[in-house]
Amino acid sequence: MAKQTKDPLAALLAADIKVEKAVPLKRLGIELIVKALDGKTIGKLSEQATHYTGKGAKREAHIDEQKYGGNIIATSSVNLNFGDPKLLEKYGASDAGDCVQKALLAGEIATITGAILDISGFGDPEEQVEEIKN
Incomplete structure (x- = not known):
């Protein structure tokens, strides 16, 4: 385990939770700013994208990954309102999440969602496993 060089309390007190990142979208020639x-x-968005099948002990939750990804991007977007009536039309x-799915390409959605999860503290799970190993 690495030696801690900072006071955890001081670090948390000085931290800014309003983190933003610019994600370039080459096809559109723009940068989407996400927070x-x-x-x-994230829990609320996951819940909105979840539907259930079965009853009682056989009840299972199923998350609609496309809806979840669209809603995350629509909620996180700072400089573009995917719920704008012009875009919806x-x-x-x-809705805004559906607009994300229809307006952006699959790779763009994956890139943006990855950036959002990264700045939200999730990072790349594979990278984290490698860091723990070393």
Whole structure:
């Protein structure tokens, strides 16, 4: 385990939770600014994208990954409102999360979602495993 060089209390007191990151979208020639999301917000978005099948002991939760990803991006976006009526009309979308799915390519969605989760403190799970090993 690495030796701690900072006082944890002082670090937390000085920390800013309003973290933002610019994600370049080459196809569009823009940078989408996204903000970090807290656990409560991520939990709420996960819940909104979850549906259940079965009853009683056989009840199972299923998350709609596309809906979840769209909602995360729509909620985190700082400089673009995916719920703008013009965008909803152009893409025939029912809401902001649906608009994300219809307006962006799959790779763009994956890149943006990864950036959001990274600045929200999740990082790359594979990288974290490698760090622990070393």
